Amino acid sequence: MRRRRVLALLALVGMLLLSGCLGFFGDDSVPAERLDQEPAGDGYAWNESVDVHVTVRADSTFQGVYRVNGSELVLYRNDGLGGRNPLDVRAVRYRYPNGTVIDGSTLAERGSVRETRDEVTIRTPVAGGQVAFTAESTPKRFVVPTYVEGSYEVVLPPDRDVSVPVFGRVSPGGAETRTDAQDRVHVTWDEVATDTVLVQFYLERDLSLFGGLLAVFGALAIVGVAYYRRQIRELRETREEMGLDVDVGDDDGRDPPPGRR
Incomplete structure (x- = not known):
């Protein structure tokens, strides 16, 4: 059995060599x-x-x-x-x-x-x-x-x-x-x-395209920052109206906090 395996392996290697698969x-x-x-x-x-x-x-x-x-x-x-x-x-x-x-x-x-x-x-x-x-x-x-x-x-x-x-x-x-x-x-x-x-290297129009994309993303970033700041401001105003941001140390005990008058 071992001899048959060796012969089969040698035959396979020979076929690969003859077919050029091993590059020789x-x-x-x-x-x-x-x-x-x-x-x-x-x-x-x-x-x-x-x-x-x-x-x-x-x-x-x-x-x-x-x-x-x-x-x-x-x-x-x-x-x-x-x-x-x-x-x-x-x-x-x-x-x-x-x-x-x-x-x-x-x-x-x-x-x-x-x-x-x-x-x-x-x-x-x-x-x-x-x-x-x-x-x-x-x-x-x-x-x-x-x-x-x-x-x-x-x-x-x-x-x-x-x-x-x-x-x-x-x-x-x-x-x-x-x-x-x-x-x-x-x-x-x-x-x-x-x-x-x-x-x-690059195509000269690539620079114009990149500049345009940069301008678009810059504008979107500015709009996003403005929207975010507006949301923060509105949230702060809402909290103040609800009295959630009042410092109790400043409360004189006579008047209710803002938003509860």
């Missing part, structure tokens, strides 16, 4: 249809002078262009528990140092694009060049690990801002901001050596 023999390649998707908008910003250029889009995605120092780029997100999850990259492109751009499936053939439980590893055909991709972001908050150290630029969607504290936040400090002709805020760092880049 599963296919870790990224599908070509995902790699070769067309980037949204005007495509990738290849010609910027920074080492990392990120365009955050209004649909809660971002387009990143990373200058590769060697021949490998590892992409992931921190899960908040000390672990990692692979970044959901798509529309991957590689630009050779001479300016030639290839799509994701060609990059996978000439180099490699592999996804595991923890990360996506992109190996380029030659050292250097730029890797571009599209991935999911978070509404009103862009945050990713620092895959590449160097200069950074994060471009926000139109009508977004970071200048008001609490609503807006930029990390690491020392960033410069400017607004272009399309009303897009550019956040730039000359050098980023921290573990994470974070830009928390």
Whole structure:
């Protein structure tokens, strides 16, 4: 009986290994249809002078262009528990140092694009060049690990801002901001050596909405305080009429208390 249990356990482990459930023999390649998707908008910003250029889009995605120092780029997100999850990259492109751009499936053939439980590893055909991709972001908050150290630029969607504290936040400090002709805020760092880049932003109309709500709640608070004070005053007057708040030390014994005349 014990031998049968051992054999059954070994068979189950073997099935899991062969099916890739344990991550040892599963296919870790990224599908070509995902790699070769067309980037949204005007495509990738290849010609910027920074080492990392990120365009955050209004649909809660971002387009990143990373200058590769060697021949490998590892992409992931921190899960908040000390672990990692692979970044959901798509529309991957590689630009050779001479300016030639290839799509994701060609990059996978000439180099490699592999996804595991923890990360996506992109190996380029030659050292250097730029890797571009599209991935999911978070509404009103862009945050990713620092895959590449160097200069950074994060471009926000139109009508977004970071200048008001609490609503807006930029990390690491020392960033410069400017607004272009399309009303897009550019956040730039000359050098980023921290573990994470974070830009928390807001729609400009959010401030007007918040100001309106604050005014409404302020008015309600004033009305509430006035009503409360009126109720207290009426209650005091009622008690005085009933003689409940009369100090007996002031009673001369001749006249009845107020309200009992």
